[in-house]
Amino acid sequence: MDIIQLTNVSHYYKTYDEEGNSSKVVGVENVSLSIKQGQFVALVGHNGCGKSTLAKLLNGLLLPDTGKVEVFGMDTADRSKIFEIRKNVGMVFQNPDNQMVESIVEDDVAFGPENLGIPQAEIVERVQTALQQVGMADFAKRTAHKLSGGQKQRIAIAGALAIRPNVLVLDESTAMLDPLGRKEVLGVAKQLNQSGMTVVLITHFMEEVLDADLVVVMNEGHVAKTGTPMEIFNDEQLLAEVGLQAPRAVQLAKKLHKAGWDVDSNCTDATQLGGKVCQLLRKN
């Protein structure tokens, strides 16, 4: 079932030069896209190609100038539905420090449901569940700003989960993290998806899209291509056009295969590829 549907959506920003003359900047233009219940969707593309604009259109933080965004059948342009739409689509952004509103972890996670007017007993339950979902249950009483970047982002995800959304949008939520933090946050995203959550992951780390059900490649405000990770990684012309590179393991597997090595050219797993290469080297 399609739960999010974008039909010919364009959003433009207005900018002003020093003389006060305005000009129109493309955020996204003529984007059509469907997201299905339970999908893990990865959104990739060069800086400024419109990923964040698209993310904000998904929960009505931005509205289309033309076209339509529907979330569970609700039009984001319908002001009477915006509250319901925001409850359905949780968002986590890039900078963990900008997303903390309270100093103690459990208070921070409770912030969203408190604003929804949820009864206190239910808030306590929601906070506990959300912290468990991100593997941070033991950190409930900790001071949020003393946590690592990856832990802070997991708390931010818990905050979004406490609203009980159906869709979680992570806008470059791993971009400012070290490799461990990235792994933690990506692990949480995958686990949530496995338990049924629809996830939209915006990233510039191509390794993070390997397990996605659908990859959406954006370029200059447009959707350049949608497909499975391998459909995208095998399209060398597209990757060159949009200035992206397949993950290292994928590139290496293809090169070895081309050079006549007995490796699967569609291998995506670095460890598996390394093992196969060692095996072949031992044979020779």
Ligand SMILES: Nc1ncnc2c1ncn2[C@@H]1O[C@H](COP(=O)(O)OP(=O)(O)OP(=O)(O)O)[C@@H](O)[C@H]1O
């Ligand atoms: N508030 C704004 N005012 C004016 N132009 C904007 C604004 N926000 C974004 N833009 C422009 O809209 C285009 C799309 O920006 P957007 O932030 O959606 O891209 P992005 O793919 O998320 O980029 P990044 O990878 O840097 O996060 C860019 O040209 C950007 O400069």
Ligand SMILES: [Mg+2]
């Ligand atoms: Mg962005």
